[in-house]
Amino acid sequence: MANEKEHGSGSVEPGDTSKRVGAEVIRERGVDPEELREKLIDAIGAEFTTYYYYTNLRMHLAGEEDYKEITEDARLEDRxxxxxxxxxxxxxxxxxxxxxxxxxxxxxxxDAEVPTPMDDSGGFDTEDLAVEDILEVLLEAERCAIRTWSEICDMTRGADPRTYDMAQRILNEEMDHEAWFIELLSKERDDEINPAGHFARGEPGDAPYTKNNPFNDSA
Amino acid sequence: MTQSSDDTWTVTIVVPEESSLDEAGETHEFAVSENETILAAARSAGVWLTADCQQGWCITCAARLVDGDVVHPNARRYDTEDREAGYVLICTAKPRADSTLVVEQYDEFLEFRAANNKPPGNSKLSD
Structure with missing residues (x-):
């Protein structure tokens, strides 16, 4: 038996804190962790701006309490x-x-802006704002998110299970959101029944896929 | 010109050798109707080209127009100087003539946008 404990070997020397094995194992599996990281920053930038813009969109669904509740779920889940x-x-x-x-x-x-023309100072006229136009903005925002997180799933599948797990959880909720807004827009704009297939969340912003193992309780 | 009665055009896609796509170094030709995006037609033809948002915003689908003409009726972030420099966002671009494009030009377009102080180039390459 050796007198000294042997550390595992690899591309990172024992005790080297300048590199992360958690990143190198991804590189060894064919994904550039720096490229992935930058894509993640872009993707969560979209989640963050959507959280902001949905706040404004929700405000302007005045009198449409059911639409406001659904938008609030999507807003908090994007956060x-x-x-x-x-x-x-x-x-x-x-x-x-x-x-x-x-x-x-x-x-x-x-940017998921309130769908009405803005003036040079950022003010906007809501006189002719239509509920169906807001719902369309919400729908297309969710569709963009689905495409983005699908790309990240593709990029990480089989190479980075930690990021893949996060991306697929988010993707699950973005697909819920798309289904909600398809149902609402179909009824509002076209008077068509196009069920989402599920109910709203139990509590606003439940995020059943992305908050079941939270890093903290604040989100 | 090979415009047909249903306004369909022939689009030729050149995938650079240095691309990470399986199709690197290949050239593909397919028909694209005037109401169809080049990206959608390419994917329908089995050519998987990079594209994230598909709303003409993130610019991951950038290409260079070598020949022909396209329009971008629904692009969310595409400016006159982009068009004048020959850049195309294939996720929203629709042909108006037989066209040839070099695809997978994200890095180049990002630098071009940065040089013109336009997002996302100016925000991603400013360090």
């Missing part, structure tokens, strides 16, 4: 997605941009 993945960015040796404008500018999905 939960941001909260879920932020630690992963740092694990992969990245960080959030210091300037929130940079964070918003690099978001991988379009």
């Amino acid at each position: 939960a997605h941001f909260e879920l993945v932020v630690p992963r960015v740092y694990e992969l040796e990245g960080s959030l941009p210091n300037d929130i404008r940079d964070f918003a500018d690099r978001a991988s999905c379009p």
Whole structure:
């Protein structure tokens, strides 16, 4: 029996804190952890801006209490997605941009603005704002998120189970959101019955897939 | 010109050798109707090209137009100088002539947008 305990070998020397095995194992499996990390920052930038924009969209669904409740679920769950993945960015040796404008500018999905013309000072006229137009903005925002997280699932499948697990959890909820807004828009705009297939959450922003193992209780 | 009666155009896609796609180094040709995006037609033809948002915003689907003409009626982030420089966002681009494009030009377009102080290039390459 050896007198000294042997550490496992690999591309990271024993005791070396300048590298992370958690990142190198991803690289060894064919995914560039830096490229993945940057894509994650773009994706959670979209979740964060969506959380902001949904706040405004929800406000303007005045008098449509059922629509407001559903939008609130989606809004809070998008925030939960941001909260879920932020630690992963740092694990992969990245960080959030210091300037929130940079964070918003690099978001991988379009700004989900209230669908009415803005003037030069950012003011907007809500006189002709239609509920169905808001629902369409919500729907297309969810569709963008589905595409984004599907790409991240593709990128990490078989190479980075930790990020893949997060992405597939988020994807589950984004698909719920799309189904909700398809149902609401179909009825509101076309008077068509197009069921989502499920009910609203038990509590606002339950996030049943992304908050069942939370990093903390604040999200 | 090979415009048919249903306004379908022939689009040729050149995938660069250095691309990480399985189709690297290949050239593919397929028909695209005037109401169809080049990305959708490519994927329908079995050519999987990179695209995230598919709303003309994230620019991951950027390409360079070598020949022909396309329009971007629904792109959310595509400016006059982008068009003048020959860049195309294939997720929202629809042909208006037989066209040839070099695809997978995200890095180049990101740098071009940064040089013009436009997002996401200016926010991602500013460090």
